[in-house]
Amino acid sequence: MTFSRAILAVPSTPKRTEPIGKEGRWYRKPNAVRARSVRRSQHRVRTGRRIPRCQNADAACGAAATEARAGADRKNFPTRALVFSGRGRSFVAHGGASGSQTGLDDQINASARPLVQSIPTAFLHFRTPYGSRMQRVYLASVAVLGLMAARLWMAGPVAAQQYPIEHFDVDDGLPQVQVTSITQAEDGYLWVGTFAGGIARFDGRRFESFGAEDGLADLHISDLLEDRRGRIWVATKNGLSRYEGRDSGTFTSFDTTDGIPGPHVGALAQAKDGPLWVGAGGGVARFRNGAFHPVDSLSGLIVNTLRADDEGLWVGAASGLYRYDEGGVHRPEGPAFFDSSVRAIHRDSSGTLWVGTEEGAARRRPGGAFEPIEVLAGAAVRDFAFTSDGATWAATYPGGLYTFDGGGGVRHLTQQNGLSSGSIFEIHLDRDDNLWIGSEGGLERLSTFRFLRFTEDDGLSHDLAWDIERARGAVWLGTQNGLTRFRKGDFTPLRRDDGLPGSVVYALHTSDSLGTPAPFWVGTRKQGVVRYRGGTRFRPVVPSSRADMSFPSVYSLSGNPTDSLWMGTGGGVRTYDGQRVRADSMLPRQSIWDIHRDRAGRRWFASFDGVRARTAEDRPLSLPDTLRTFPAVSIAEDEAGHLWFGSSKGRLVFYAPPEEGRPARLDWFSKADGMLENTVWFLLFDAQGHLWIGQNRGLSRLDVPHYRRTGEKRFQVFSGSEYPGGESIQNAAARDAQGRLWMGTSNGVLRIDPARHSLASAPPRVHLTDVRTLYEDSTDLAQWADTARTASGLPGGLTLPYDRNHLGFRFTGIDLTNPEGVRYQYRLKGLEQSWSPPSDQQQARFTNMAPGTYTFEVRAQGNDGNWSEPVSYSFTLAPPFWQTRWFYALAFVVLAGALYAVLRLRSRQHRRQRKRLEEEVAERTRDLREQKEKVEQINEELAQTNLEMEQLSMVARYTEDAVLIADAEGRIEWVNDAFVDLTSYDLEELHERFGGSVQEAIAIEDFGDLMETAAAEQRSVSYEWSFEARRGGTRHLASTLTPVFDEAGALQHFVIVDSDLTQRIRVNQELDEQRKLLRAIIDHIPQPIWVKDTESRFLVANAFLAEKVGADDPDELIGQTDFDFFDRELAEKFYRDDQRVIETGEAQIEKEETSEFVDTAETRHTLSTKVPSKTSSSRRATGPGRPPRPKAPSWPT
Incomplete structure (x- = not known):
């Protein structure tokens, strides 16, 4: 039996035979692997963060743990700590001060003491501080160490596990x-x-x-x-x-x-x-x-x-x-x-x-x-x-x-x-x-x-792992505070004190290149790349000198059988051939997040600028534009050699490179396909060929073998309470030799063994919980049901009246693992056959349903992507009485009788009408013959009209009037030379300035209405308008807009003919001025002067005459006759004289007349001269006329 770590920390001890250095430094002993930090051990003793864990089912360990926990709570003596770790376990015991009657050995359960005696003393090799005050502490420490050693020897290595x-x-x-x-x-x-x-x-x-x-x-x-x-x-x-x-x-x-x-x-x-x-x-x-x-x-x-x-x-x-x-x-x-x-x-x-x-x-x-x-x-x-x-x-x-x-x-x-x-x-x-x-x-x-979670409390150098790699029979984790090695259930941290050039490790890689055995490379933040040689030996290789601090952070590493190391850095790709570092100028000069070498020897590079690739011969590889611009951060390759790319900016991409006889294939995956979310931080394949996708709020797992077979995108998601991790860390994922998956998150490192745990789960159990109309719930609907309740608790055999055609359903899918991830699809057979889009909504509503029999179906999908069998509920909407069979039968009888009566009546009418129809047929035959002749005549006229239109376009070129031809949409097609001379615009200029639109060129309000009127009524429309010419000032035009139709009556063109009225208007203006002058002269002559029409109505009267007849203004006489101012006898005399002059056309010269004027009220004798005058309408008048003034043009220029 061997122990991996041992530490003796007594911060309040006055003397030692071997000083252990300043607090927080490493204490190394011969034949022992380095111990944990003294400071960390003391902190855990003081705060109680770590208490003994019993690794086996016995009373001794449990009792010792209880006693140690009780001792940790005592505050009547200075803290002394003894921490012993073996095979991943830690034990903490407390000792008492000198002179205390309560020693550490008294805190150990008596049942544990025999275990101490069975431990060889060689395993308890510690230096004892001088002074009798520490004697009891030392003896008690030996007991605790012996107890822990026995328990650790009996218990197998079990990784720390935290359960959500x-x-x-x-x-x-x-x-x-x-x-x-x-x-x-x-x-x-x-x-x-x-x-x-x-x-x-x-x-x-x-x-x-x-x-x-x-x-x-x-x-x-x-x-x-x-x-x-x-x-x-x-x-x-x-x-x-x-x-x-x-x-x-x-x-x-x-x-x-x-x-x-x-x-x-x-x-x-x-x-x-x-x-x-x-x-x-x-x-x-x-x-x-x-x-x-x-x-x-x-x-x-x-x-x-x-x-x-x-x-x-x-x-x-x-x-x-x-x-x-x-x-x-x-x-x-x-x-x-x-x-x-x-x-x-x-x-x-x-x-x-x-x-x-x-x-x-x-x-x-x-x-x-x-x-x-x-x-x-x-x-x-x-x-x-x-x-x-x-x-x-x-x-x-x-x-x-x-x-x-x-x-x-x-x-x-x-x-x-x-x-x-x-x-x-x-x-x-x-x-x-x-x-x-x-x-x-x-x-x-x-x-x-499923998931085990590891943190600093379990031995990681830091909770945040930036990269994970399997190498040298262990799992390595590059963290925010150095390296951590996991081997045989034990974590060993390696930090800056062990030779690492920096604390932050971004990338790890091992390969068969650059010598034997395979080197292990470590990429750091702004400290280059080092090579790990075992133990605590790290050799900086890129840059070779610590003085060169300009090297960017290394985010990814990849080896090459041609003896080169590829580095994805914050400034692009760099290669190392064992001697020199070269920058690759062919790739983007920005952060390269991942480098992957596939089984064909091609190398793939992921960056925010897009995906790039090189062939095995180091030549650029042509890729689809959508892939070249895809902001990738992670790359993975499946067992078929196909590539997968993930982006932190959204979506997952599948790419099958082209092969002989097969083109390239590209596919996209997103939240809409069942993925947890669109953001992707890492990609990792397990031994079963499933793709694990690290995301912000959890993980998604894609069944890639199923996708290759069927094309169906089936995801399983892990989030919420069943997922103990935090936000996934970019490219921090690896598979170890046992097939277990390691994944870095913001909440520690996760490990899962897909082969040990069945990730597939049964689909959710679906239940219909309620059915209701706008007016009644399921209880009230029982009045229309055959049975009060079915197995689902809903009314059975439901037949609703036709006016209860607004139905709502509530349902639930029972998934006790991830209820928030359940999605539903439903359909109403009889109304629709396709399923609704997947949704987390637990209700469905249907309105305005027609009478008939319907079946509502709903199914649910869990986080593994499998759909449950649908649950159904059938019901019937009864038709209104006018849609029932008996009503149809009655209506048929009534209609049949009515039809028979109508047929009898029609038969009698038919006989009476037959003779009349025969006569009408003969008459219609004659009419048709006449219509045929008329149609032939019209066709001839139309043909003649078309010929005339063609001739018109030829003649229009040489006419003095300006001619413009536009198509049916008002686009100008042709103008003649007179138009160019009049407006100073040729056809090209009209298109450049006015876009070729006749409405824009002729700036007349509601001109479009004129075009519509002319086309609708199929007639010409005349109008007058003015515009400011480029040369010659204001031009006044009289125009005619004529629509042109083809033989089928379809509008083809508009023809606009413009006549220049500028000169005529100027002459009229001069005549108007002369008339004004003449009027002024007439009004000032002290004799009555007037002009009458053929009916003896006054057309013109001067001021003198108006004054004599008692009018305030000469215009009051206009339209009046002599009968309105004189007695009838005198007026009749004047009328006879007027008519004689008009009829004979001979003037009456100085005829003596007698009249009475209002201003003098006396009879006056005058000499009257009446001269006939013929107007343009061939009417005779009794004097010179005064034509009305021409109206000013109303069209804007």
Whole structure:
């Protein structure tokens, strides 16, 4: 036997034969491997962070641990510490001051002293400080060392394990905090009994409670059991209750009047094919054929626990252990404590029987006798559980949990390890190997397998591991504080004092290059690369001089059979050939996070700039652009030679390089495919070919063999309470020689053995929990059901009225390991056949469903990616009465009668109309002949029109008017020379400036409406507008917009003809000025002057005339006649004179007339001259006219 470490630390000792140096320095002795830090040892002694761990099932170690813990709590003497470590174990003992009557040897249990005598003195080679004050400390230290050496020699190496524990109490829905019993039903629900709150059913997310109001016999629960029919039996303090299932949702209770031997029912049991056994305060009864039958030979026993198996019925009573079979009652031989109260009886998969009592526990292997379990000596053992990895768990009250692994190692879990209470009533192992703990502090779930977590407390040089590598028969971890080697269950740290150039180790690598044996390379932060030669020998190689501090951090290392080392650094890739370091200028000059050499000799490089690759001949390898730009941080290769790339910026990429006869293949994986999240920090393949993906909140595992076979992306995720690690560390992952996976996280290093633990789990059990409409819940819907409840507790044979066509379903998938990871898919057959997208929503709603028969199906998926079998629920929506068969039949009869009557009437009408139709046919024939002739004529006209349009385009080129032709969308296609002369824009300039759009070129508001009007009405539209020409100032145009259609009537072109009105408008303006001048002259002549139309209505009158007839303004006379101002006789005279002049066309010169004017009220004699004038409309007038003023153009330029 050898010991790996030994240290003697006595900081308050005044003298020593061999000084150990300053506190915190290493103390080295001959023939011994280096010891732990004195400072760390003293700190743990003072603070109590580390207490002795018993590695085997005996009383001596447990007693010594208890005494040492008690000594650590004493404060009446200065601290002295003796730390001894062997094969990964540590023991701490405390000594007393000089003169104290309480020595360290008095703190050691007497049962442990004989062990010290059996230890060879050669193993206790320590220097004793001078002075009699230390004599007792020395002797006590020898005793402790001997005890620890014996215990470590007997116990095999067991790695430190920390278990994730999830706690549930009343805040989470428990009816009461003290959990006394637990069982899992066949449908997946976990049933929990409490001390004073009744029972609860748990689906992993929510508790549903049942109490006295539900029919439960009592709220104090002693035991729970599910029988073969799926009914839950509840043992209470005041009788027995049976939950009949969700089909009724009720409880049936039994008491002493039904044959139960006592009101306080303490235990339940049922063999595979046997009856139900009930243990109470007065004995045992058997339930068969609907009745309870007491067992007379067991009468009077106060029963705590029962177990039925092939050997009969085992009874744990307050008076001891009993076995009952056809031969009667037997008292098994065993330890003395078998006479105490027996609380637990279990049998494991090997056939070993375990018995727990108030004073200890024993086990009986097949064919053997009962033997006590020494580590549980004196403990009140309440329950046992057996996990798939071969471990046995024992629950004690109030001593917490004990677990024994297959190698003889023992672990003790208490409140210091995360338990809410050490007083445990019951433990239960579910189908996924989760250990459920019922205690005074509530309900807890403990994941009993899969991940081991290692931290500084277990010997790591630091919790944060940057890289992990298998080399030299060990697992090496590069951490934030040096190297750590794991070999044969023991961690050995190597730090700066051991020759490392720096504390932070980023990269590790071993290869067959650069000599034999294979060197081990260590990449550091800004300190280059060193080569490890064993022991504490490190040789800096890159850079060769410590003075060269400019070398960047080394993030990845890769060897090469051609005798070179490739280094991925913060400044690109560098190579080392054993002599010199060269920078690779062909690769990105930024951080290279990973370098991988595949089986074909190609080398792959990962960086944020993308993926790069080199052939075995060191030539650049062509890659897809999507891969060259993918910001990769990790690379892995599967057994088929395909590459996998992960990125911290999102997603996983699969790449199959091209081979002969097969092109390259690229595929992408993300959260949408079932991965925990998109971020990827490391990639690692296990021995089964599955890809492990390190992520922020846990791990994802991809079934790569299944993906290669089927193309299905099936992930299993590990997160939440079942995942003890933190955020994954980039590329900190490796597989050791035993196939175990090591993974670095922010919460320590994890290890898992995929071959030892079954990672596959059964899919979640799916249950429909509720169906309801917008108006009623499932209870109210029972009025439309054939049966009140089905096995799922929902109404059966449901037929709803047509107006209850809005239905909602609630469902749950029971996964007690990772309930948050359950996803669902559903469909409603009769409405849709495809499944809904996966979602974590636990409800579905359907509205406005048509009458018919439907089947709702839902299935669930756990974290391993497997889908459960769907659960279905069928129902019918009845049609309204007008959609029923009898209504259709009645409607058919009515319609048939009506149709017959109509046919008779139509027959008579047909005969009367036949003759008229014959006449109409003859007439229509003539009409058709005439229409045909008209169509032919129209076709000829259209052909002529098209010819004219073609000719028009030719003529338009030479016309003086500006012509623009646009297509049906308003894009300008052609302009003539006159248009260019008028606007100074040719076709190319129109396209450059206005984009070729006629609407943009002709800046008239609502011009698009004009185009639509012309096209819709198939006619020309005229308009006037003005614009500012490049030369010549404002131009006034009169334009015509004409749509052109083809023979089918489809719009083809718009033709715009612009006539320049600028000169005409200028002449009109001059004429207007002259008219204004003439008007001014007329208004100032002191004689009446007027102009009348052919009806003798005034068109023009001067101011003098207006004044004489009493008008305020000459315009008041416009449209009036002489009859409005003179008496009828005189007016008729004037009218006759006017008409004669108009009809004859001869002027009336200075004819004497008599008239009376308003201003003088006297008769006046005047000479009147009337001259006829012909206007443009060929109307005669009685004088010179005054045409209206032309309107100003309203179109904007």
